[in-house]
Amino acid sequence: MVEWLRFNWLSIAVPVLVFFGVFFISLWLRRIVYNALERWLKERRAEIGKIAISVTKNPFLHWLLILGLYIALQVSVLAPQWKSLGGEILASIFIAYFGWILIRLSREFIALCLNKVKAPNQAITATTTITQIVIVVIGVLMLLELWGAPMVPIIIALITAIVVAILILRDVFPGMLFSFQLIQGRQIKSGDFIRLESGDEGYVEEITWRNTQIRTLDGKTIIIPNTKLVKTTVINYGKPVKKATEPFHFSTRLHLKELTGLKASNLSQLVSRLKEVPDAVIYYHTHSFLEEYQFLTPEPANDFALWVEEALGYEILAERLASIDTFEFPTIGALRQRIIGVMQDFLAGVTNEREAPQDNEFHFIKSIDVVLPTPYVAHDLREFIDILRKISINSLYFHIFEAKLRLQRGTNDFSMWLEDCLGEKELAEQIARLDPYNYTLENLRETVFQLCKKKL
Amino acid sequence: MRKAPAKASKVNIRDYEPIVGRSYIEELRMLADKLSGKTIQNINSTFVGGGVAEILSHLVPLLNQLGIDTRWHIITGETQFFEVTKKFHNALHGKIEHVSDNDFALFLETTEKNLSELEFPGDILFIHDPQPAALISKKKDIGGKWIWRCHIDISHPDSKVWQFLKQYIVNYDAVVFSSPNFVQELPIRQFFAPPSIDPLSDKNKELLPESIDAILAKYGLTRDKPMILQVSRFDRLKDPLGVIQAFELVRKNFACQLVLAGGTASDDPESQEVLEEVRERAGGNPDIHILSMPPESDIDINALQTAATIIMQKSLREGFALTITEALWKAKPVVASAVGGIPLQIRNKFTGLLCHSVEGAAYALRQLLANPDYGHWLGHNGREHVRQHFLITREIKDYLLMILALERNEDIIYL
Numbered sequence: 001m002v003e004w005l006r007f008n009w010l011s012i013a014v015p016v017l018v019f020f021g022v023f024f025i026s027l028w029l030r031r032i033v034y035n036a037l038e039r040w041l042k043e044r045r046a047e048i049g050k051i052a053i054s055v056t057k058n059p060f061l062h063w064l065l066i067l068g069l070y071i072a073l074q075v076s077v078l079a080p081q082w083k084s085l086g087g088e089i090l091a092s093i094f095i096a097y098f099g100w101i102l103i104r105l106s107r108e109f110i111a112l113c114l115n116k117v118k119a120p121n122q123a124i125t126a127t128t129t130i131t132q133i134v135i136v137v138i139g140v141l142m143l144l145e146l147w148g149a150p151m152v153p154i155i156i157a158l159i160t161a162i163v164v165a166i167l168i169l170r171d172v173f174p175g176m177l178f179s180f181q182l183i184q185g186r187q188i189k190s191g192d193f194i195r196l197e198s199g200d201e202g203y204v205e206e207i208t209w210r211n212t213q214i215r216t217l218d219g220k221t222i223i224i225p226n227t228k229l230v231k232t233t234v235i236n237y238g239k240p241v242k243k244a245t246e247p248f249h250f251s252t253r254l255h256l257k258e259l260t261g262l263k264a265s266n267l268s269q270l271v272s273r274l275k276e277v278p279d280a281v282i283y284y285h286t287h288s289f290l291e292e293y294q295f296l297t298p299e300p301a302n303d304f305a306l307w308v309e310e311a312l313g314y315e316i317l318a319e320r321l322a323s324i325d326t327f328e329f330p331t332i333g334a335l336r337q338r339i340i341g342v343m344q345d346f347l348a349g350v351t352n353e354r355e356a357p358q359d360n361e362f363h364f365i366k367s368i369d370v371v372l373p374t375p376y377v378a379h380d381l382r383e384f385i386d387i388l389r390k391i392s393i394n395s396l397y398f399h400i401f402e403a404k405l406r407l408q409r410g411t412n413d414f415s416m417w418l419e420d421c422l423g424e425k426e427l428a429e430q431i432a433r434l435d436p437y438n439y440t441l442e443n444l445r446e447t448v449f450q451l452c453k454k455k456l
Numbered sequence: 457m458r459k460a461p462a463k464a465s466k467v468n469i470r471d472y473e474p475i476v477g478r479s480y481i482e483e484l485r486m487l488a489d490k491l492s493g494k495t496i497q498n499i500n501s502t503f504v505g506g507g508v509a510e511i512l513s514h515l516v517p518l519l520n521q522l523g524i525d526t527r528w529h530i531i532t533g534e535t536q537f538f539e540v541t542k543k544f545h546n547a548l549h550g551k552i553e554h555v556s557d558n559d560f561a562l563f564l565e566t567t568e569k570n571l572s573e574l575e576f577p578g579d580i581l582f583i584h585d586p587q588p589a590a591l592i593s594k595k596k597d598i599g600g601k602w603i604w605r606c607h608i609d610i611s612h613p614d615s616k617v618w619q620f621l622k623q624y625i626v627n628y629d630a631v632v633f634s635s636p637n638f639v640q641e642l643p644i645r646q647f648f649a650p651p652s653i654d655p656l657s658d659k660n661k662e663l664l665p666e667s668i669d670a671i672l673a674k675y676g677l678t679r680d681k682p683m684i685l686q687v688s689r690f691d692r693l694k695d696p697l698g699v700i701q702a703f704e705l706v707r708k709n710f711a712c713q714l715v716l717a718g719g720t721a722s723d724d725p726e727s728q729e730v731l732e733e734v735r736e737r738a739g740g741n742p743d744i745h746i747l748s749m750p751p752e753s754d755i756d757i758n759a760l761q762t763a764a765t766i767i768m769q770k771s772l773r774e775g776f777a778l779t780i781t782e783a784l785w786k787a788k789p790v791v792a793s794a795v796g797g798i799p800l801q802i803r804n805k806f807t808g809l810l811c812h813s814v815e816g817a818a819y820a821l822r823q824l825l826a827n828p829d830y831g832h833w834l835g836h837n838g839r840e841h842v843r844q845h846f847l848i849t850r851e852i853k854d855y856l857l858m859i860l861a862l863e864r865n866e867d868i869i870y871l
């Protein structure tokens with residue numbers, strides 16, 4: 001034995017030295033690489049990197065040992081067939097070991113990512129299982145390749161299985177991919193204001209693995225499956241704009257017509273009644289045409305002008321009454337005085353009063369308003385213009401017409417809020433300057449909308 | 457007591473959203489929420505036939521869908537009772553009728569009988585038309601808010617009948633009329649709420665072109681010439697002879713056809729006579745088509761109205777004329793007399809053309825035949841006018857508002 005060692009010590013010493021040489025160099029390299037990696041991760045606080053280091057640090061040492069053994073084997077004096085066999089055994093150990101570590105890594109990564117987006121446990125388990133199967137299959141294929149097994153039929157079988165899986169899951173994949181994109185926050189983020197093709201819109205509250213929750217402007221929560229979201233057109237308006245100091249609560253107003261039982265069949269009676277009827281009657285007769293024919297470009301005529309022309313045939317008086325600009329008057333009382341004044345001036349020049357034909361008397365009607373809060377609340381200009389599109393014309397009418405004249409607020413509610421709560425003085429003035437009596441209600445809505453949109 | 461048979465309504469309140477807008481239905485829901493827990497009871501004299509039954513058959517299920525418990529009951533009576541109420545009806549319309557003391561006694565006797573048989577679960581009771589009007593006599597025992605919904609024209613009522621009814625009407629909390637012209641001197645609140653049509657009913661829903669063609673073929677009609685149509689009972693007050701005269705004036709310059717479609721009523725012996733007169737006046741003119749239609753011809757009438765080029769309503773007297781509402785809803789240019797409730801629907805030269813004579817009607821027809829674009833513009837405006845004011849959704853809104861208005865005597869009510 002000693003004799004044999006004396007003649008062959010070099011054949012043993014070289015592989016041993018090579019093994020330790022490779023091992024120590026690798027240990028040094030591992031230290032440098034892992035230290036650098038740990039410093040880099042410390043700055044970025046990347047959870048994924050920490051997991052990768054903790055899982056691979058020890059196995060990396062074992063892989064270096066295998067590498068050292070492999071190189072030592074190759075420099076040894078063993079017969080080529082033994083070297084080959086040894087190499088294949090070491091490679092097989094490495095593949096199996098590496099695969100096992102990959103499985104551990106993937107399990108940790110998947111759990112970390114999917115827990116972040118609150119994916120259900122089933123989704124985590126399914127993803128982990130699929131990943132593990134893929135790694136095992138790839139590992140087995142590599143081992144078979146290494147040991148010279150016939151690969152063609154195996155690969156064909158595998159490709160077939162993958163194609164079948166894709167066909168089965170073809171509807172699910174886009175949703176899954178989109179979910180990933182959503183989770184990464186590339187297209188839509190929490191807090192964004194989005195509008196869907198269906199007309200639903202609101203602020204994104206939460207994006208999960210399966211669905212996206214949005215809060216609509218009327219406070220409802222809509223849960224949209226991500227698979228549905230991927231198939232629809234989504235307009236993302238981005239982050240909210242400046243918040244108002246006080247939100248704007250939209251109200252609406254519905255009205256009922258109450259017959260007062262009072263009527264007039266000539267101009268003197270009309271004037272006399274006008275002096276005594278409540279404000280609600282004056283309001284009704286100066287706004288009913290606008291409301292009844294709000295889809296037409298309105299003639300800003302009041303009912304008095306129409307009646308004196310159609311029933312009494314006083315065209316000149318009708319023109320004078322029609323030309324009274326309701327928008328000028330801050331109160332119904334002032335408007336009433338002007339109407340009465342115009343009629344009395346005309347009456348002074350009339351010698352024989354005309355009587356309205358039977359069934360054409362002027363019937364005094366009172367507007368009874370019921371004001372209701374709507375669920376719509378605007379906290380900023382964007383919400384305001386989006387709600388402006390949704391509210392009924394009754395709501396628009398209330399905030400523009402009724403607020404100024406009937407409720408005597410001096411201006412319309414929109415201008416008040418824009419100036420007082422959003423500091424948008426210029427926009428408030430632009431809207432306040434609009435004479436709403438010269439628009440149809442839909443045109444008025446559009447004009448206010450465009451002014452606000454331009455500002456936004 | 458008889459209450460409405462429980463039948464599932466095919467129409468859902470949501471079906472009206474594409475027609476009147478989502479926000480309108482939302483507002484109805486908001487109003488209905490404010491009345492949650494209340495029971496509305498409607499009482500009239502029939503479940504089938506006539507405008508009131510038609511409106512209630514749509515209104516009641518829709519109010520229930522809005523979450524308000526709404527019931528519909530009818531009064532019952534012998535044939536003689538309904539003969540008396542028919543006299544009341546005519547007399548309130550201004551027709552001279554002989555109503556005896558016995559008639560009044562029979563009316564009250566039947567009312568008493570119904571009071572003992574009927575249940576009154578309603579917090580708010582809508583009593584429709586004169587037949588059940590005297591049920592109010594037990595208001596103190598029954599309780600609740602009572603509203604008399606008068607669907608007929610009482611602008612010039614027979615004094616005797618009106619004074620008889622008035623002693624009961626004054627005990628109501630409010631009365632509702634279909635036109636401001638019907639207003640009376642009463643110590644109670646009076647509201648104005650015009651009648652309405654249901655856009656989803658057979659008479660007003662959209663029909664397929666092939667269905668329309670099939671119906672036209674059934675009546676031997678074609679579309680090769682512009683069609684002027686009047687739909688109305690064969691009644692002298694609808695002036696069918698005046699319509700033929702106007703058509704003949706127009707036909708001198710324009711190739712067109714006239715269709716007079718309507719029914720005869722078994723309780724109206726005059727209608728058959730008028731139909732014969734009309735046939736005779738038409739004198740075998742191949743361009744005048746006189747169609748006597750059975751009562752259940754809603755889809756056929758819909759098809760005729762949809763196929764017509766111009767729709768006329770040359771009535772001499774008229775309550776409201778829902779046939780005009782139906783025509784306007786189909787975006788048709790309408791030529792109509794300026795009588796009764798017609799001017800509420802037709803603002804001259806904005807939503808249709810009003811006339812006062814045969815010559816005026818002919819002039820309006822010529823204008824429309826020569827200027828189809830003008831007709832389309834009027835028709836479009838007319839449809840929008842109906843959408844805003846004469847659909848059943850508006851009537852529901854008015855009913856709900858009325859109840860709220862009776863609870864608070866203010867001009868502006870904040871809820």
